[in-house]
Amino acid sequence: MIDVLIAGGGPAGLATAIHAALAGMEAVVVEPRAVPVDKACGEGLMPSGTAALGSLGVRVEGRPLRGIRYLDRRYAVEAAFRDGAGLGVRRTALHAALARRARELGVEVVPGKVDGVRQDGHGVEAAGLRARWLVAADGLHSPLRALLGLELPGRGPRRYGLRRHYPVAPWTDFVEVHWAADGEAYVTPVGENLVGVAVLSSRRRGYPEHLADFPALLERLEGPAATPVRGAGPLRQRVRARVAGRVLLVGDAAGYVDALTGEGVSLALTSARLLVDCLRAGTPGSYEAAWLRLSRRHRMLTGALVGTRRYRTAGRLIVPAARRMPSLFGAAVHALA
Numbered sequence: 001m002i003d004v005l006i007a008g009g010g011p012a013g014l015a016t017a018i019h020a021a022l023a024g025m026e027a028v029v030v031e032p033r034a035v036p037v038d039k040a041c042g043e044g045l046m047p048s049g050t051a052a053l054g055s056l057g058v059r060v061e062g063r064p065l066r067g068i069r070y071l072d073r074r075y076a077v078e079a080a081f082r083d084g085a086g087l088g089v090r091r092t093a094l095h096a097a098l099a100r101r102a103r104e105l106g107v108e109v110v111p112g113k114v115d116g117v118r119q120d121g122h123g124v125e126a127a128g129l130r131a132r133w134l135v136a137a138d139g140l141h142s143p144l145r146a147l148l149g150l151e152l153p154g155r156g157p158r159r160y161g162l163r164r165h166y167p168v169a170p171w172t173d174f175v176e177v178h179w180a181a182d183g184e185a186y187v188t189p190v191g192e193n194l195v196g197v198a199v200l201s202s203r204r205r206g207y208p209e210h211l212a213d214f215p216a217l218l219e220r221l222e223g224p225a226a227t228p229v230r231g232a233g234p235l236r237q238r239v240r241a242r243v244a245g246r247v248l249l250v251g252d253a254a255g256y257v258d259a260l261t262g263e264g265v266s267l268a269l270t271s272a273r274l275l276v277d278c279l280r281a282g283t284p285g286s287y288e289a290a291w292l293r294l295s296r297r298h299r300m301l302t303g304a305l306v307g308t309r310r311y312r313t314a315g316r317l318i319v320p321a322a323r324r325m326p327s328l329f330g331a332a333v334h335a336l337a
Contacts, residue, residue, distance in 0.1 A: 001123055001130055001131060001132060002026050002027075002028050002129060002130065002131035002132070003020065003025035003026045003027065003131065003132050003133065003279075004016070004017070004020045004025055004026070004027045004028075004131060004132070004133050004134075004135060004276075004279065005027075005028050005030065005114075005124065005126060005127070005129055005131035005133070005134045005135070006027060006028065006029045006030065006134075006135045006137055007030050007113075007114035007126065007127075007134065007135065007136050007137060007138050007144055008029075008030075008031060008136070008137035008138035008139060008251075008253070009029045009030075009031025009033075009035065009099070009109055009137075010031075010037065010039075010095065010137060010139065010251065011091075011094060011095060011098055011251070011265055011268055011269065012137040012250050012251025012252070012253070012268035012269075012271075012272055013029055013031070013135070013137030013138075013250070013251070014029065014095075014098040014099060014101075014102050014107075015052070015056060015098060015268065015269045015272035015273070016135050016137060016250055016272040016275060016276060017029050017102050017107045018056050018057075018058075018098070018101055018102050018105060018107065018272075019056070019272055019273050019275075019276040020276050020279075021102070021105035021106060021107050022056075022057075022105065023276055023280050025276070025279070025280075027107050027108075028107070028108045028109075028110060028129060028131070029102070029107060029108070029109045029110065030109075030110050030111075030112050030113065030114050030126075030127045030129075031109055031110075031111070031112075032111060032112060032113045035095055035096060035099040035109075036091070036092040036093070036095035036096040036099070037092075037095060038091055038092050038227075038230065039091060039230060039232065040161050040162065040163045040198070040230040040231050040232040041091045041163065041198075041232075041264070041265065042161075042163070042175075042186050042188055042196070042198045042259055042262045042264070043088060043089060043090060043091055043094075043163075043188050043190050043196045043198075044065060044086060044087075044088050044175045044186075044188040044262045045062075045065075045086050045087040045088075045089060045094075045265055045266055046081075046086050046262065046263055046266040046336060046337045047081050047083050047084040047085060047086050047337045048266050048270060048337060049086070049087070049263075049265055049266030049269055049270075050084065050085065050086060050087045051084065052266065052269035052270050052273065053087075053269065055273065056098070056101060056269070057101055057104075058097050058098055058101045059097065060087075060089055060093055060094055060097035061089070061093060062087040062088050062089030062090075062093070062094075062190065063087070063088040063089075063170060063173070063189040063190060063191065064085040064086070064087060064088075064173060065081070065085055065086035065087060065088050065173060065174065065175055065188075065189070066080050066081060066085060066086075066173045066174055067079050067080035067081050067086075067174050067175075067333060068174060068175050068177065068262075068333050069172065069174040069175070069176045069177070070177050070179065070318070070319045070322050070329070071176060071177070071178050071179065071216075071319065072178070072179045072180070072316070072319040072320075073180075073216070074319075074320075075319050075320055075323045076319075076323075077319065077322045077323040077326060077329055078174055079326070079329050079330040079332075079333040079334075080330075081333070081334070081337045082334050082337070083334075083337065086175070086337065088170075088175070088188045088189045088190045088196075089190060090190050090191070090194075090196075094265070110127065110129070112127050112128075113127070114126045114127045114134075114136075114138070114144060115143065115147075116147070117134060117144065117147065117148070117247060119134070119245050119246045119247065123246065124245075124246045124247065132246070133246050133247075133248065133279060133284065134246060134247045134248075135247075135248050135249075135250055135275065136148075136247060136248070136249045136250070136253045137249075137250050137251045137253055138253055139251070139252050139253060140232060140235070140237060140252040140253075140256055141237070142237075142249070142252070142253035144247070144249075144253065145239065145249060145253050148244045148247060149240070149244075150239055150240045150241055150242075150244060150249070151237070151238070151239065151240065152238035152239060152240050153238070154234065154236055154237075154238060155236075155238065156236065156306070156307075156310065157202040157310060158202060158233065158234035158235075158236070159200055159201065159202045159233060159234060159235045159236065159258060159306070160200070160201065160202070160204065160231060160232065160233030160234060160235065161198055161199070161200050161231060161232045161233055161235060161259055162198065162199050162207045162210065162229050162230070162231045163196060163197065163198035163199070163229070163230050163231075164196075164197060164207065164225045164226075164227050164228060164229045164230070165190070165194055165195065165196050165197070165225065165226040165227040166194070166195055166197060166221045166223070166225055166226060167193055167194060167223065167224075167225075167226045168193065168194075168195055168220065168221060168222075168223070169192070169193050170189030170191075170194075170195050171220065172187075172189065173189065175187070175188050175262060176217075177260075178214045178216075178217050179315070179316075179318060179319050180213035180214055181213070181312055181315070181316070182201050182202075182203045182210075182213060183199055183200055183201025183202075183203065183210060183213065184199070184200050184201075184260065185197060185198070185199050185210070185211065185213075185214045185217055186198040186199075186200070186259075186262065187217065194226060197211070197217070197221065198259070199211065200235070200258070200259055200260060202309075207229045235256060235257075235258050235259060236256060236257060236258060236306075237252070237255055237256040238255065239254060239255035241288055242254045242255070242287060242288050242291050243284060243285055243287055243288050246284070248275055248278075248279075248284060248287055250268065250271055250272055250275050251268040251271070251272070252264065252268065254271065254291060255295075257298070257299055257302040257303055257306065258302050258303075258305075258306045260302055260305050260306055260309075261298065261301060261302045261305070261336050263298050263302070263336060267294075267295060267298060270294060271291055271294060271295070274287065274290050274291065274294055275287055275291075278290060297335045297336065298336065301332060301335065301336060305318070
């Protein structure tokens with residue numbers, strides 16, 4: 001019997017498989033698409049994410065990131081990471097590096113899709129395979145999460161993300177968050193002559209219309225884009241629980257607040273290790289509480305910022321407030337990183 005069957009071969013699923021293999025467990029990944037898969041993603045790893053890659057034995061080329069900078073039309077404020085550098089890396093490069101590491105460790109990737117689950121007291125059957133545990137790593141709109149009845153209704157405005165790349169030399173080694181009335185633009189250096197620009201907003205319109213809200217940023221992005229626009233959303237996904245019998249949820253499938261603080265991939269990598277640790281200890285039920293502890297700061301800080309974003313007047317005060325209280329802004333960045 002397989003130890004761990006993983007539905008989804010994205011970063012969260014592959015990280016779970018790698019940790020399982022490093023722990024001496026047999027892991028099999030079920031994934032319908034060929035690697036690498038490009039998706040709408042901010043592509044900035046927090047220092048915790050770069051450390052998580054190191055623990056996986058994964059090496060990937062990217063641009064070191066020193067911290068986070070907030071900007072609006074009048075002000076700018078920045079805070080450096082205190083515990084090492086982050087990493088700006090194309091999602092395709094990260095995905096390919098994780099897939100290589102999984103192959104090195106003998107992880108089998110089976111083409112297919114998990115669209116049904118049967119479980120009993122001893123194991124789980126899915127995709128024609130039987131395993132002791134099934135991990136749902138099937139993304140933001142996880143079909144397995146819905147199948148198991150673990151979704152909760154959304155609350156508040158729906159936010160969406162759009163991302164593309166521009167062939168310009170990075171002008172900063174910070175992740176820049178540009179604030180406007182209707183959304184934010186996130187600039188992440190990911191190569192010697194490549195930056196990713198992601199726009200988040202609850203207003204549904206085209207990418208050029210969003211980008212027009214950031215004239216100072218738009219001036220730096222002259223010339224044709226390097227990649228097409230990719231989108232994702234609605235971003236917020238509320239989850240009833242992350243454990244259902246012998247099925248455990250990881251990555252975006254485990255619940256998502258917003259991309260505003262850029263922690264999605266880092267949280268996915270660190271929670272993958274947490275999940276495998278719980279399985280190794282023979283206490284899979286403890287994963288729920290452990291996940292809640294791990295993600296508490298992220299959920300609180302991101303939720304507070306998104307909540308403020310609902311009110312235009314309050315949203316305009318975020319950058320000025322961070323500028324007036326740099327120590328508080330630095331502490332928040334440190335907590336997230």
